[in-house]
Amino acid sequence: MWGIIASGVNLLLGFLVRSVVAKFFLYFALYFFVTESVSYLQQSGIFPTSASLSNAFGGIGEGVWYFLDLCGFSVGAPLIVSAFVTRFIIRRLPVIG
Known part of the structure; x- marks a missing residue:
């Protein structure tokens, strides 16, 4: 009887570790990378600013x-x-x- 319960708990823990925890870290890493890269691109001047856009539309x-x-x-x-x-x-x- 304990073997069946232990097998079920092992299956549940394996599911949690493989799918839930692994996906959490993967998506957190993707979120962190995207937010930091966008802030870096904004600071480096690659994205246009409102001043340059207003000059472009001024004509x-x-x-x-x-x-x-x-x-x-x-x-x-x-x-x-x-x-x-x-x-x-x-x-x-x-x-x-």
């Missing part, structure tokens, strides 16, 4: 801005950029993409 005339505001450019452009960045990051993760 657009008032007539064009009128139609861009009618089309919801101020809401849609950040959504599209964040969707592309998210897609890029997800495809680079070896477990998910």
Whole structure:
């Protein structure tokens, strides 16, 4: 009887160690790597800043801005950029993409 109980406990502990604990450390390492790499890329100046983007959009005339505001450019452009960045990051993760 004790052999069956010990076998069941061994099976349960093996499942926990192989699947739950191992995946926890793997996903924590992926999360840590992504957050630290993004903060490093922001500090190194690879990502554009708001000043450079405002200079880039400063050359657009008032007539064009009128139609861009009618089309919801101020809401849609950040959504599209964040969707592309998210897609890029997800495809680079070896477990998910």
